[in-house]
Amino acid sequence: MRHSAPQYPATAVDGVLRFASIGGLELETGGYLPDVVLGYETWGQLNADASNAVFVAHALTGSTHVARGHTDEPGWWDELVGPGRPVDTNRFYVVAANMIGGCYGSTGPSSLDPQGLPWGSRFPLVTIRDAVRAEARLADRLGIARWHAVLGGSLGGARALEWAATEPDRVQRCAVIAATPASTAEQIAFAQAQIAAIRLDPDFSGGDYYNGNPPLAGLGLARRIAHITYRSEPELEYRFGRSPQEDENPFGAVLPAERGRYAVESYLDHQAGKLAGRFDANTYLVLTEALMGHDVARGRGSLRQALARTTAEFFVAAVESDRLYFPQQSADLAAALPRGTQVHLIRAPIGHDGFLTNVREIAGPLQAAFFA
Amino acid sequence: MRHSAPQYPATAVDGVLRFASIGGLELETGGYLPDVVLGYETWGQLNADASNAVFVAHALTGSTHVARGHTDEPGWWDELVGPGRPVDTNRFYVVAANMIGGCYGSTGPSSLDPQGLPWGSRFPLVTIRDAVRAEARLADRLGIARWHAVLGGSLGGARALEWAATEPDRVQRCAVIAATPASTAEQIAFAQAQIAAIRLDPDFSGGDYYNGNPPLAGLGLARRIAHITYRSEPELEYRFGRSPQEDENPFGAVLPAERGRYAVESYLDHQAGKLAGRFDANTYLVLTEALMGHDVARGRGSLRQALARTTAEFFVAAVESDRLYFPQQSADLAAALPRGTQVHLIRAPIGHDGFLTNVREIAGPLQAAFFA
Known part of the structure; x- marks a missing residue:
């Protein structure tokens, strides 16, 4: 009914x-x-x-x-x-x-x-x-x-x-x-690393970035760290293992900064970019602080x-x-x-x-x- | 004998x-x-x-x-x-x-x-x-x-x-x-976050920082992330739990950036500073890359x-x-x-x-x- x-x-x-x-x-x-x-x-x-x-x-x-x-x-x-x-x-x-x-x-x-x-x-x-x-x-x-x-x-x-x-x-x-x-201590530890990531981004400007570029890289890094902890090791291994990202070669360049990515890196790049595009870095800090204090x-x-x-x-x-x-x-x-x-x-x-x-x-x- | x-x-x-x-x-x-x-x-x-x-x-x-x-x-x-x-x-x-x-x-x-x-x-x-x-x-x-x-x-x-x-x-x-x-995929993922941390530090200067300040904060953040993964959750909980660092109060300030630290944060600050004081950030990148490729x-x-x-x-x-x-x-x-x-x-x-x-x-x- x-x-x-x-x-x-x-x-x-x-x-x-x-x-x-x-x-x-x-x-x-x-x-x-x-x-x-x-x-x-x-x-x-x-x-x-x-x-x-x-x-x-x-x-x-x-x-x-x-x-x-x-x-x-x-x-x-x-x-x-x-x-x-x-x-x-x-x-x-x-x-x-x-x-x-x-x-x-x-x-x-x-x-x-x-x-x-x-x-x-x-x-x-x-x-x-x-x-x-x-x-x-x-x-x-x-x-x-x-x-x-x-x-x-x-x-x-x-x-x-x-x-x-x-x-x-x-x-x-x-x-x-x-x-x-x-x-817990570990949750606080991972949270601190995420906060440090945001604060490290030069675009963060101490938190007063609203008239400039937002700290997308720092927020993205915070998300990367967090996202790994939100998933399990077997999940990442099953989905990605050591596979290279399609059309990329992790051994394909002389300089590290120019090499192709592993699929799991591309995945985390995507997760980082997605969050940074929809979320405010200061809010991430404030809510993370609240959670650390829980x-x-x-x-x-x-x-x-x-x-x-x-x-x-x-x-x-x-x-x-x-x-x-x-x-x-x-x-x-x-x-x-x-x-x-x-x-x-x-x-x-x-x-x-x-x-x-x-x-x-x-x-x-x-x-x-x-x-x- | x-x-x-x-x-x-x-x-x-x-x-x-x-x-x-x-x-x-x-x-x-x-x-x-x-x-x-x-x-x-x-x-x-x-x-x-x-x-x-x-x-x-x-x-x-x-x-x-x-x-x-x-x-x-x-x-x-x-x-x-x-x-x-x-x-x-x-x-x-x-x-x-x-x-x-x-x-x-x-x-x-x-x-x-x-x-x-x-x-x-x-x-x-x-x-x-x-x-x-x-x-x-x-x-x-x-x-x-x-x-x-x-x-x-x-x-x-x-x-x-x-x-x-x-x-x-x-x-x-x-x-x-x-x-x-x-x-493994997870090891690659955590490694990528550490590399991103070093690269995010404005002092990194694309890797050519030897005539300037080394990227201590970025290297320190890489070490923080790594160090958490080198220890176990029960180890961190047993040693630190939610204890504040001595003479500091995590609820003692109006602004997040001014609050006192938890003991586990102080511990990771110490680990970060110790490594940054003895290690070269580019070497950290190069050896981490080698390990990712293992x-x-x-x-x-x-x-x-x-x-x-x-x-x-x-x-x-x-x-x-x-x-x-x-x-x-x-x-x-x-x-x-x-x-x-x-x-x-x-x-x-x-x-x-x-x-x-x-x-x-x-x-x-x-x-x-x-x-x-």
Whole structure:
């Protein structure tokens, strides 16, 4: 049996970027952002008692465009969210906000300050808790006192978890996918290298590059490093091995700088260029910093004590081949929850990115648990 | 029973850098280097029939200084090589050459060309096979027709393996430690990121920086990336976790660029600075390129066919926690050898660097196999 498509008011067209002014925001490490705007998209319709709202938190370089909607532009979680999908937008009202500091509609380093200049290097440190407080104001404006569920993967999973711990009365269900209770030493280490890459680019200009060339090479290098960690060794070996890129010869030149590329190099060049063409380097820094600072237990005692404040029902999932957010770290989170829970494994050889490419692996259990 | 210390001629002082001119070298991808010099050190004394010579190949950023000698400066394999050590220099004549392209005594990018200018950006691509051919000339000059054994770890393991396949009649025993038969897609990917880091540094100047500031930040970033891959996730977590660096506060500033560091960041800053202070960035590029090109089977059919040409007895070892040179890759090598062999596991949680820090784990079996 299929539901008939609901009629939305003009203000609620599915999957179209809109903007909410949420006022000034005092930040956790002492900064202040006046006149904060959050970009967001919605799908479906909020019901009369506002009990069907679902918040979806994007990952580091993700956007508000979780799913198809008014246009046919693919979303990053189309398999999970949409009419008739596990998170069925014929029944649920889905909201996705661009994280504060972002470059997909929310106030970030490329936004203008009250004097009309891009924030650039003056954009303050924001934490994931700051992001949750900003998103809570968005929820207020949308008339959502309590989320039916909050979902996210990777950085989005960290945000979902912080939502449950920071606003426990507002989160009934929480799905933390391919994420950890706190960023680990290795995650911090890889993140630092990415930040250093951006700062090394002469076009970065200390962060004030908006009147010049953006630091495409530095951002691209950050993405290269990150992308390797998002995939698994077997995935790279299976797809590329030592093959040269078509029509190129890695042994075909006297000078290293002139040789042909290996296929895996060409692939990473492509990934680097693709991200650099769509993303702001300062936002990459700001959100990476937020992720480095992620620790749901910070200032809240032990992990178990920090999680004791949550009231949500949890769904924890990990990608079995993830070598950046190891499944064991998800197991540690699951074990520390007030009522414990099992970890759902996304069976995929691809690595961390399996939370995007193979989410169907857990769609059934997630639907059964939260959206039945 | 201990051997008495042999009396060396003045030209054979243990562990002192010397230089050998080996003439001009045609390179595999078409380049040519005139008047090549190899820096090398030796320990012990070559016996009358030149049957006790052992070649030790260093890793990417290693030097000729394998062991203590005339001075007390520590060597990077002191645990393995020295008087009374598993490779006992009272019995064996140990030779370690700086790889061609290096910055520890051999002709490399910082060397002067025939016009008296540093090679810099004009230094040609060298392969590991080129390195072996250069080292074979050094062996000729030292009067060594055949090595009792060739040993190496990481890039040095690749060189040892190439020695056995390129000069099969000159290698009686070959130890390949924490190395692979060919660089994998992931190793190429991480290497490409390191090369990009160096090239991104504005001080790199396309490779011709010898009259200006060297690209310390770029080389440091390359080392950061590499160093993470040389260690294991549990090692970093155990040592650093999320601890702030002493007297620093990661949440202590409004601006990201001004915040205090995590301990793991400070550690990597230290590693980056240490390497940048002792190593040449162009050499890092050249040797990394050589490693990316490593494939013992290139032009020799299958791996099994390529190894069929070897006559050496093999000793293959891997670090159990290595996540850059996975033990399985050593097992693949061992299985493809003409007579097969087992893989000796270095039991250490540290990761790839275990071939340096925990070599004692395999010193006994290696001594029993090759140096009894």
